[in-house]
Amino acid sequence: MAVDKFLIEASHIMMFARSVGDSNPIYHDEEYAKNTELGGIIPPPTFVQSSAQFDPEYFLRPKVGGDGWFGSGKEATGSKPSAGSGGGGGAAMGLHAEQHFEYHLPVRAGDILSATTKPGKTWEKESKRAGKLKFSESVTEYRNQNGELVITATGVGVQTERVVDS
Amino acid sequence: MLKENELNIGDTHTSTLVEDLKRTQIVQYAGASGDYNPLHTDEVFTTQIAGYPSVFAHGMLSMGLTGTMLTNYVGDGALKKYGVRFTNQVWPGDTLKSTTTITAIRDQDGERVIDLEIVTTNQNDVAVVTGNATAKIES
Numbered sequence: 001m002a003v004d005k006f007l008i009e010a011s012h013i014m015m016f017a018r019s020v021g022d023s024n025p026i027y028h029d030e031e032y033a034k035n036t037e038l039g040g041i042i043p044p045p046t047f048v049q050s051s052a053q054f055d056p057e058y059f060l061r062p063k064v065g066g067d068g069w070f071g072s073g074k075e076a077t078g079s080k081p082s083a084g085s086g087g088g089g090g091a092a093m094g095l096h097a098e099q100h101f102e103y104h105l106p107v108r109a110g111d112i113l114s115a116t117t118k119p120g121k122t123w124e125k126e127s128k129r130a131g132k133l134k135f136s137e138s139v140t141e142y143r144n145q146n147g148e149l150v151i152t153a154t155g156v157g158v159q160t161e162r163v164v165d166s
Numbered sequence: 167m168l169k170e171n172e173l174n175i176g177d178t179h180t181s182t183l184v185e186d187l188k189r190t191q192i193v194q195y196a197g198a199s200g201d202y203n204p205l206h207t208d209e210v211f212t213t214q215i216a217g218y219p220s221v222f223a224h225g226m227l228s229m230g231l232t233g234t235m236l237t238n239y240v241g242d243g244a245l246k247k248y249g250v251r252f253t254n255q256v257w258p259g260d261t262l263k264s265t266t267t268i269t270a271i272r273d274q275d276g277e278r279v280i281d282l283e284i285v286t287t288n289q290n291d292v293a294v295v296t297g298n299a300t301a302k303i304e305s
Contacts, residue, residue: 012198019199019230020227020230021234036242046226046230076210078214078216096224101247
C-alpha cells in the first residue's frame with residue numbers, strides 16, 4: 001500500500017470512533033478538544049487503519065460501478081481477492097493474525113499523512129484447527145506533512161489451509 | 167493521564183466493550199475503516215461461497231473496541247505502543263469484555279511509562295484478542 005495523502009478529518013474520526021463504540025468527546029467535540037492539553041480532535045489509536053480509504057488501489061473496496069467485486073448481488077459470486085495487495089492486514093493476507101502500532105508523535109485532525117508499506121518477515125506453523133499456516137508481516141510507516149514519522153503499523157496476515165470456524 | 171503514585175504492578179481495569187454485537191455495527195466499521203471485505207458484511211457470500219457459519223467482525227473492530235477500553239483507562243494521547251494478536255473470531259451476537267493489567271512501571275526515553283497486558287474475551291470466556299500496550303503516565 002502506498003498512500004500519498006491521508007487527510008486526517010474530524011468527520012471521519014467521528015464516524016470511526018462511533019464504529020468502535022467510543023463516545024469520548026476528544027474524537028468529535030472540537031470545543032472540548034481545544035481545551036485539553038492535546039489542543040484539538042485526535043484520532044483513536046487504531047484509526048490509521050482507515051488509510052485504506054485513501055489507497056486508490058485498495059482491493060477490499062468495490063470499484064465505482066462495482067465491476068469485479070466478489071461479494072453477492074443476484075448471485076453469491078466468489079472470485080477470491082488476490083493475495084499480496086493492500087496494507088495493514090485484513091484479507092489482503094488471508095486472515096488478520098496480529099496488528100501492532102507504535103506512536104511516535106501526536107496526530108491531530110487537520111494533519112495530512114502519507115503511508116508507505118514494506119513487506120516484513122514471513123514464517124510457517126502447523127495448526128490442528130486450520131492446517132498449515134503461512135504468516136507474513138507488512139510494515140507501514142505513516143509520516144505527517146512535515147515528513148516526521150508519526151506511527152509505525154505492523155500487520156501480520158495468515159493464509160490458512162482450511163476455513164477457521166471457531 | 168494516570169498518576170504514578172496511584173498505580174501498582176498488578177492493577178487491573180475491566181470494561182464491557184459490546185453486548186450482543188450487531189451486524190450493523192460491523193457494517194459501520196466497514197464503512198469507517200474502508201475495509202469492505204464481504205466476509206464481514208455479506209452473509210450470502212460468507213456462508214455460500216466462503217463456507218463460514220455467518221459474517222464475522224473485522225479483527226480490527228475487535229482491536230478498536232479493545233482500544234476504547236484502553237484509552238478510557240490510560241487517557242487521551244498517552245499510548246506509546248499498542249499491539250494485539252487475534253486469537254479467535256468475533257461473531258454477531260457476541261458480548262465482549264476486556265481487562266488490562268499493569269505489568270511494569272518504568273522509564274522510557276526520559277518519560278515514565280507503564281506496560282500493560284490486555285485480554286478481551288467473549289461470553290464463553292474465550293480470548294478473542296490478547297495484546298500489550300505501553301502508555302505514558304504522570305510521575
